Amino acid sequence: MTGRRGAGRGDSGHVPGRPAPRPGIAVAAVAAIAAATAGAGLATQAATPGGAASTASTASAARASPPGASTAARSGGARPYRAVADAAALADASAALGDLGLALLRDTPGANAVVSPLAVATVLGMVQSGAEGATEREIEALFGGARAGAQAMRVALPALSAQLRGGAAASRDVASPVSQAARVWVDTAVAKDMPGGFRRRIAQRHAADAMVLSFADAEAARAQINGWAAQHTAGRVKDLLPPGSVARSTQVALTAALHFRSAWDQPFDAGRTETRPFTTSTGVPGSVPTLNDERAIAQAVVEGTQLYALPFASGFDLVVAMPAAAGAGATAGTAAPAAPAGQVDALLERLRGATFARWHSELKAQAPVRCSFSMPKLAFAPKAGSAKASLQRLGVQRAFTDRAELRPMLGRLSGTAHVDDVHHAAGITLDEWGGEAVAAAAATVKPKSLAPALPACAVDRAFAFVVMHRASGAPLFVGRVGDPAKAQ
Numbered sequence: 219m220t221g222r223r224g225a226g227r228g229d230s231g232h233v234p235g236r237p238a239p240r241p242g243i244a245v246a247a248v249a250a251i252a253a254a255t256a257g258a259g260l261a262t263q264a265a266t267p268g269g270a271a272s273t274a275s276t277a278s279a280a281r282a283s284p285p286g287a288s289t290a291a292r293s294g295g296a297r298p299y300r301a302v303a304d305a306a307a308l309a310d311a312s313a314a315l316g317d318l319g320l321a322l323l324r325d326t327p328g329a330n331a332v333v334s335p336l337a338v339a340t341v342l343g344m345v346q347s348g349a350e351g352a353t354e355r356e357i358e359a360l361f362g363g364a365r366a367g368a369q370a371m372r373v374a375l376p377a378l379s380a381q382l383r384g385g386a387a388a389s390r391d392v393a394s395p396v397s398q399a400a401r402v403w404v405d406t407a408v409a410k411d412m413p414g415g416f417r418r419r420i421a422q423r424h425a426a427d428a429m430v431l432s433f434a435d436a437e438a439a440r441a442q443i444n445g446w447a448a449q450h451t452a453g454r455v456k457d458l459l460p461p462g463s464v465a466r467s468t469q470v471a472l473t474a475a476l477h478f479r480s481a482w483d484q485p486f487d488a489g490r491t492e493t494r495p496f497t498t499s500t501g502v503p504g505s506v507p508t509l510n511d512e513r514a515i516a517q518a519v520v521e522g523t524q525l526y527a528l529p530f531a532s533g534f535d536l537v538v539a540m541p542a543a544a545g546a547g548a549t550a551g552t553a554a555p556a557a558p559a560g561q562v563d564a565l566l567e568r569l570r571g572a573t574f575a576r577w578h579s580e581l582k583a584q585a586p587v588r589c590s591f592s593m594p595k596l597a598f599a600p601k602a603g604s605a606k607a608s609l610q611r612l613g614v615q616r617a618f619t620d621r622a623e624l625r626p627m628l629g630r631l632s633g634t635a636h637v638d639d640v641h642h643a644a645g646i647t648l649d650e651w652g653g654e655a656v657a658a659a660a661a662t663v664k665p666k667s668l669a670p671a672l673p674a675c676a677v678d679r680a681f682a683f684v685v686m687h688r689a690s691g692a693p694l695f696v697g698r699v700g701d702p703a704k705a706q
Contacts, residue, residue: 303377309575311374314361315339316571318612322642324566325608329499332598332644334657336382338605339375340400340424340474341640341659345617346371347419348627353616360612376423383476395480395532399450400426403443403471405433411629412470419626424474433468440464443471447658450475455600455643455658463662469635470627470663481652483529486511488650496594499562506594509650514586520577523565526591527581536653537577538593541565593648600645600656609640620666627663638664 303311319335326333339360346357358367361375383396402420404412409430420426433439440459447458464471486509494508516527516535524542527535541561606618616622622636644657 303374307369307374308378308381310362310366311370311378313571313575314370315375315378316569316574318360318571320566320569320571321612322605322608325605325611326603330598332600332646332655332657333642334476334644334655334659336379337474337476337644337657337659338609338640338642340379340398340476341472341661342609342614343371343375344400344402344420344424344426344472344474345624345627345637345661347423348416348624349617349622350626351623352621353623356614356616360614372423379424395530395534396476396478398425398474398476400424400474401446401472402426402428403431403439403473404428405469406430408469408628408631411631413626413629416627420472426472426474431471433464433466436464436466436468437461439468439471443473443660446473447475447660451477451600451656451658452654454645454656455602458602458641458643458658458660459662460602460641463639463641463660465664467665468638468662469631469665471660473660475658477654477656478534479652479654480530480532480534483531484511484513485652486650491595491650494592508592508594509648510590510592512588512590514588515591516581516584516586517589518577518580518584520573520580523577525577525581528591528593530652535581536648537581539565539577595650596646596648598645598647600643600658602641602643602658605640605642605659622666624663634665635663636666638662 315335318339319333322333322335322338323331342357342360346354349357355367358371361367361370379398383394383398400420402417412428417428420428431439431442440461440463443464444456444458448454448456490510491507492510493505494510495503496506496508497503516529518525519542522542524540526538528538529535541564610618617624617637618639619636623632624635624637625632628635639662641660641662642658644655646655647653
């Protein structure tokens with residue numbers, strides 16, 4: 219695992235181009251790590267105080283991009299990953315994503331919260347592509363031990379991501395509801411030292427391209443990166459990187475974006491939307507705008523959890539899970555009394571990523587039952603926050619310290635670099651038409667902390683001196699200095 223380079227860290231297959239995403243589609247996962255320098259075969263982009271970019275023409279940008287790099291930014295799409303992962307590996311990657319998402323959700327404050335494990339995993343995957351040693355192994359451990367974790371990060375996760383964005387549509391004539399974009403921003407001061415192998419890996423695994431950006435004007439660079447995130451999330455994620463998260467010392471920024479937008483398989487009648495009672499997680503009753511209709515819904519009760527699967531028109535489902543009341547599930551389609559307040563938190567605490575696979579299996583095995591279905595309308599705007607503490611609790615620690623091993627990403631400059639923070643934002647909207655979810659994740663890479671200040675050795679008052687022979691200690695001259703400003 220330690221010290222792998224170039225071909226030894228490569229991936230099989232190639233990364234062909236994919237169609238540009240549909241207009242108006244937001245992107246749900248954005249990862250950032252800051253680094254940059256002019257040259258090194260990277261496309262250049264200059265940040266301006268207003269956040270606008272000065273870019274080369276499409277043709278020149280194509281010529282400037284490194285071999286094997288994604289054309290995502292130039293074509294508006296990302297190229298699918300073609301490595302082969304078997305069903306078991308994909309299932310394990312899905313379960314690991316579930317565990318990551320649950321951990322992030324538990325750490326997100328507030329009554330309402332949305333996270334995107336795929337967004338954060340994409341960021342971590344890009345960092346892992348540029349890490350080695352214990353730093354690399356800690357990230358891989360999130361997705362399995364030893365070789366299994368490495369294969370998950372290098373093959374299964376990228377293959378699953380490509381499957382989600384490219385294989386979700388019902389037919390070739392229907393665009394996928396998922397779109398992704400990824401980019402590594404390289405500071406002009408370090409671009410020439412970024413190994414080509416790292417750029418190839420992030421292009422192959424995450425369809426990421428590379429862009430040179432000066433962080434000398436930190437706020438302009440931050441605005442540029444945030445503008446890219448907003449562009450790829452239909453304007454929903456506007457401030458992924460908060461003030462102060464980017465500095466003149468920032469070296470690399472890796473960004474990835476993912477968006478889901480789809481109509482329901484059977485849209486709700488807006489004329490039937492009405493205010494209905496809803497009991498909060500604290501047990502307080504209230505009233506909220508509620509979608510309601512009569513339709514066939516797949517449903518099941520698994521380990522005391524009531525499940526409903528509301529189908530989108532695009533091969534995805536919205537799975538709703540509630541703590542089931544006593545006796546629920548005895549008769550499919552029969553409404554049960556509300557569960558006691560606060561049980562949703564207990565539900566989240568006992569869930570595991572692998573549980574989602576069982577939910578999927580149980581719901582798939584049930585024939586939809588027609589019922590009077592109702593669900594609150596949702597509109598949760600993305601709010602950016604740090605995921606660093608959550609990741610550290612999950613075991614990703616070394617990357618955030620002075621012991622970070624990022625040589626595959628920064629070459630000879632790696633001895634001075636570490637991951638400073640990982641930022642994340644996610645939001646969701648559910649209405650009569652369908653659903654839209656966006657998320658962004660960003661990891662900033664900066665120099666390691668400065669060495670501790672040395673004790674002062676100032677000659678700042680009157681003194682005596684001796685000109686001494688080093689070997690024998692014999693004094694050649696002895697003197698006194700009471701006022702060095704006076705010439706004697």
